[in-house]
Amino acid sequence: MSNVHVIRPEEETRKPQQFASPVERVYYEWDKALSENDAKALLELYAPDGVIESPLIPHLLGKKEGVCRGREEMRPFFEALAVRKPPVRQYYRTGYLTDGKRLIWEYPRAAPKGEQMDFVEAVELNDEGLIQRHRVYWGWFGFGVLQRNEYHR
Numbered sequence: 001m002s003n004v005h006v007i008r009p010e011e012e013t014r015k016p017q018q019f020a021s022p023v024e025r026v027y028y029e030w031d032k033a034l035s036e037n038d039a040k041a042l043l044e045l046y047a048p049d050g051v052i053e054s055p056l057i058p059h060l061l062g063k064k065e066g067v068c069r070g071r072e073e074m075r076p077f078f079e080a081l082a083v084r085k086p087p088v089r090q091y092y093r094t095g096y097l098t099d100g101k102r103l104i105w106e107y108p109r110a111a112p113k114g115e116q117m118d119f120v121e122a123v124e125l126n127d128e129g130l131i132q133r134h135r136v137y138w139g140w141f142g143f144g145v146l147q148r149n150e151y152h153r
Contacts, residue, residue, distance in 0.1 A: 021100070023096075023103050026131060027103060030042065037082035038082075039082050042078045048070060050126075050132050051067060052134040055138055061080065090111055092108070094106075102124050106119070118139030119136055121135075
């Protein structure tokens, strides 16, 4: 991971044709879709056989493992996430690291508007620029939200 991209406010509102690479498109479009609770737009960023791993999957879906394989398994996860996100889930980020195929970014606990749920997102893209593999790593503050069951119905 050799490239670092620092976000400028004007970059947050880019149009799709303004993205310099598939990595940059996924970075902006994934966050936008999640923050707008748009499960359909999230799914379109993943390869049909893509995989997402997150500790939240068993919590929201009642699955034994924290893995969804393929868009059809992901759909109920993103739909549940859209209606159950707690208010402390914010979207402050400061950039990403990439090698052109892999992409990593952080939602740090300490944010300008106060504490937010802390995550690291690790994404691998396929040759079509779609997410093939996505792993979500939770920080201690975000895990506390999960322990307190703040993802309620």
